Amino acid sequence: MSANDILDVLNIQRDELKQPPKKKLKPTADSNPRLGMARELYNLIGPNTPPVNLSSSAYNTNTKDRFKSKPSPWTRIEFKPRKDLKVNFNHWVKGSRELLESEEETKKPYFFEKFNVKLDIPELVDEETFDLFMKEIEEHEKEVQAILAQRREEKEQARKREREESAKLKETEKSSDNKLHQVKKEPAEVPKESQGDDKKSDEEDSSNEKSETKEHQDEKKEDQEKESEDEQKSELGQKWSYDETKYLFELCSAFELKWPIVYDRYNWHTTSRTLEDLKEQFYRICAKIFESQENSNPALIESLKVFSKSREIERKNYLENLLKRTPAEIAEEESLVIEARRFELAAKKMLLERSHLLTLLDSPQTTQPIQQYQSSQGLTNLYNNLMIIDKHQKKRQLQQQQHRSIGSLNQDPVPPPIPIAASSSFKKDRSFQTHLQQYLSGLLKQNQIVNPSVKQEANTIQQLLAKRLTQKEEEAYGLFFHGTEKLTPGVILRSSQKLPGLQQKQSVLKSVNSVLHELDIPTAGGTSWKPIMPTRKTMTKYDELIRSVVALLDVKKGKDKLEAEIRLIKSQRGLQ
Amino acid sequence: MSSNTKRIKFVSISVPVIYGNNAVRLSPEKRKPNTPPDHTHEWTVFFKPVLNNIDLTPLIKKVTFKLHETYENAVRSVEKPPYQVTETGWGEFEIIIKIHFHTGLELGISEKNFQIFHGLKLHPFNPQQPLKENGEVNSILYDELVFQEPTEKVFEMLTRKPVNLLPYSLSNPNNRDQEFIRTDETDELARLEVYIKKIKDEIEHQHNGYKDLEQEKLALLQ
Numbered sequence: 188m189s190a191n192d193i194l195d196v197l198n199i200q201r202d203e204l205k206q207p208p209k210k211k212l213k214p215t216a217d218s219n220p221r222l223g224m225a226r227e228l229y230n231l232i233g234p235n236t237p238p239v240n241l242s243s244s245a246y247n248t249n250t251k252d253r254f255k256s257k258p259s260p261w262t263r264i265e266f267k268p269r270k271d272l273k274v275n276f277n278h279w280v281k282g283s284r285e286l287l288e289s290e291e292e293t294k295k296p297y298f299f300e301k302f303n304v305k306l307d308i309p310e311l312v313d314e315e316t317f318d319l320f321m322k323e324i325e326e327h328e329k330e331v332q333a334i335l336a337q338r339r340e341e342k343e344q345a346r347k348r349e350r351e352e353s354a355k356l357k358e359t360e361k362s363s364d365n366k367l368h369q370v371k372k373e374p375a376e377v378p379k380e381s382q383g384d385d386k387k388s389d390e391e392d393s394s395n396e397k398s399e400t401k402e403h404q405d406e407k408k409e410d411q412e413k414e415s416e417d418e419q420k421s422e423l424g425q426k427w428s429y430d431e432t433k434y435l436f437e438l439c440s441a442f443e444l445k446w447p448i449v450y451d452r453y454n455w456h457t458t459s460r461t462l463e464d465l466k467e468q469f470y471r472i473c474a475k476i477f478e479s480q481e482n483s484n485p486a487l488i489e490s491l492k493v494f495s496k497s498r499e500i501e502r503k504n505y506l507e508n509l510l511k512r513t514p515a516e517i518a519e520e521e522s523l524v525i526e527a528r529r530f531e532l533a534a535k536k537m538l539l540e541r542s543h544l545l546t547l548l549d550s551p552q553t554t555q556p557i558q559q560y561q562s563s564q565g566l567t568n569l570y571n572n573l574m575i576i577d578k579h580q581k582k583r584q585l586q587q588q589q590h591r592s593i594g595s596l597n598q599d600p601v602p603p604p605i606p607i608a609a610s611s612s613f614k615k616d617r618s619f620q621t622h623l624q625q626y627l628s629g630l631l632k633q634n635q636i637v638n639p640s641v642k643q644e645a646n647t648i649q650q651l652l653a654k655r656l657t658q659k660e661e662e663a664y665g666l667f668f669h670g671t672e673k674l675t676p677g678v679i680l681r682s683s684q685k686l687p688g689l690q691q692k693q694s695v696l697k698s699v700n701s702v703l704h705e706l707d708i709p710t711a712g713g714t715s716w717k718p719i720m721p722t723r724k725t726m727t728k729y730d731e732l733i734r735s736v737v738a739l740l741d742v743k744k745g746k747d748k749l750e751a752e753i754r755l756i757k758s759q760r761g762l763q
Numbered sequence: 764m765s766s767n768t769k770r771i772k773f774v775s776i777s778v779p780v781i782y783g784n785n786a787v788r789l790s791p792e793k794r795k796p797n798t799p800p801d802h803t804h805e806w807t808v809f810f811k812p813v814l815n816n817i818d819l820t821p822l823i824k825k826v827t828f829k830l831h832e833t834y835e836n837a838v839r840s841v842e843k844p845p846y847q848v849t850e851t852g853w854g855e856f857e858i859i860i861k862i863h864f865h866t867g868l869e870l871g872i873s874e875k876n877f878q879i880f881h882g883l884k885l886h887p888f889n890p891q892q893p894l895k896e897n898g899e900v901n902s903i904l905y906d907e908l909v910f911q912e913p914t915e916k917v918f919e920m921l922t923r924k925p926v927n928l929l930p931y932s933l934s935n936p937n938n939r940d941q942e943f944i945r946t947d948e949t950d951e952l953a954r955l956e957v958y959i960k961k962i963k964d965e966i967e968h969q970h971n972g973y974k975d976l977e978q979e980k981l982a983l984l985q
Contacts, residue, residue, distance in 0.1 A: 626773065665777040665927030674911040676770050678874045681777060681907035706965060708958050718955065720905045720947050723777060728955040735962040742966055746973040753976060756983045
């Protein structure tokens with residue numbers, strides 16, 4: 188289906204004159220098959236020529252350009268990665284042979300030479316100094332051992348004193364327990380670890396380890412002591428000779444302090460050493476060497492000295508244990524953590540509640556500064572203020588009582604005001620909002636929403652609301668809320684108020700008057716009789732009166748009609 | 764300013780006022796040289812709020828009393844309280860008391876001027892009222908100015924003080940017909956109640972009669 192077909196269907200005649208040449212064009216277009224577009228879709232384009240050139244010739248232009256440019260020269264050239272090497276190497280380098288073989292180029296060091304870095308490992312000293320170092324180390328260790336032993340003794344004594352009363356059985360138990368511990372703590376074969384075991388990280392680890400273990404030191408002191416004992420034994424059995432140390436240093440420099448490899452390749456006669464042994468020996472000898480040198484880095488020596496074999500072993504044990512945990516153990520640990528957190532939260536909550544309770548129990552604290560009441564003058568001021576408030580209240584009570592007495596004298600049908608004695612109900616009355624107040628406060632809110640800048644008026648209503656008038660007091664203000672009753676805005680006289688009862692025909696009103704006359708109700712003669720004192724109340728009563736009279740008239744009318752009917756029937760009957 | 768002229772719907776404020784006149788026979792010594800010889804009475808027509816402590820001047824610009832056309836300067840305008848006019852005369856006529864409110868949007872008062880008609884009384888008109896010794900005649904009426912849907916400004920003015928707080932006792936027992944107290948209202952209410960009762964009774968009576976007649980009619984039709 189082509190565009191022309193669609194135009195036909197829609198009955199649109201378009202470019203009638205131009206169609207013949209188009210038809211001629213089509214076969215040529217078909218001969219050249221279009222790419223990237225279905226033929227049917229292409230037909231739908233219709234007589235409009237597509238803005239984009241659809242032919243794929245654009246791809247060819249690039250390759251043509253590429254052929255035009257000259258390729259840059261590459262040369263196969265000899266090179267020496269290191270000056271001392273005697274083997275010949277060749278590689279391809281970009282650039283012409285003439286350029287590369289020029290003087291400047293050949294003098295340049297090998298490009299990748301800079302990546303061939305070496306670790307700065309100190310040379311091992313001669314045998315004599317080494318012996319000296321080892322002696323020093325031994326002495327130092329002995330000192331440490333002595334201190335440790337002393338401490339242990341002290342502890343033991345303290346413990347003994349504590350357990351003097353306890354049975355001997357227990358003592359034996361303890362010792363056997365200790366033995367068990369010893370067995371457990373025998374340094375296990377440390378598996379090769381893939382972690383970055385180069386010098387630096389190890390140092391960090393050890394320092395971290397130190398801080399970590401500090402907390403547990405007290406508990407673990409005993410174990411550590413025992414370990415050091417073991418070490419001593421092993422140390423005695425496997426003393427480091429000069430040759431062995433030299434071998435160690437050689438390995439270290441060969442493998443760039445990659446400890447797992449060093450450990451792996453370590454093979455010295457009969458002695459079997461752990462990774463930690465190797466590290467310990469290397470670090471302590473290095474520290475000694477640096478110390479003997481003049482321009483050494485003290486921080487480096489410090490960090491070297493920090494290494495402790497026992498701690499390192501302990502750390503690895505910990506890690507191993509962590510690694511060997513069963514899933515059940517992991518789950519248990521997690522649940523324990525959660526539990527602990529829960530406990531923490533509960534404790535926090537409890538503390539908070541307790542503090543609340545305490546504040547409640549506490550005497551109320553003033554939010555305002557009491558500074559001003561601390562002087563005698565301030566106190567008198569406060570007293571006076573309180574007196575004034577008291578007086579006001581008394582006055583109010585008195586007034587209300589007076590009103591009540593007058594009301595009772597004149598048989599005031601208005602219910603007497605709520606006795607003040609019932610103070611709770613009095614308060615309730617105050618908090619109660621009359622219809623007017625409810626309406627006004629609503630209005631106020633609305634106004635604030637519509638126009639928050641209305642302040643003047645808001646103040647008035649607010650002030651009035653703040654007075655919290657009772658219904659009676661509202662009356663005293665002459666205020667009245669008409670509910671949904673429609674009012675004509677403006678001033679009127681109460682006496683000429685449009686009462687619904689008076690919305691009658693003049694004739695009806697006339698008869699109302701005559702009815703009132705009949706019933707001996709004084710109407711002062713005229714038809715426009717009104718209450719003498721037209722207040723809101725009297726006018727509503729008056730309205731009620733008028734309406735009842737109108738109702739009476741209606742009944743009368745109905746009765747009269749009925750009477751007439753009866754008379755008619757009677758007269759008809761009489762005729763019959 | 765527009766906020767001041769906004770009217771508060773469904774609310775009315777009533778201000779009790781009294782108006783009317785006092786009249787005494789003109790004694791010979793009171794006569795002035797310019798008093799026409801045929802004038803027999805001296806009277807004072809007035810308009811004022813019931814409560815003396817209510818000041819309506821922020822609201823009321825002036826009060827004009829329109830006297831009979833035969834008077835010189837028939838429209839007397841009083842700008843300040845007391846709003847009253849004292850004149851001499853011989854005849855009774857209707858005085859139009861017109862209250863002019865302040866105008867101007869900026870004041871927030873947009874009430875129309877307002878008229879009260881008062882029939883001047885020179886002679887005793889109420890047969891129930893005992894004549895006074897000095898022959899004074901008081902025709903004083905109570906009414907209320909009702910501000911229906913007051914503008915907010917007016918609302919503000921009128922709620923500064925309780926304006927409708929009628930006294931419970933007369934300031935002077937002799938002023939029985941010149942003052943209006945709260946108990947008068949209750950008396951009137953009680954009276955009206957009695958009237959309504961009467962009417963209700965009558966309605967009941969008539970209704971019963973109507974029912975009887977209906978019965979009679981039914982009996983007749985059968």
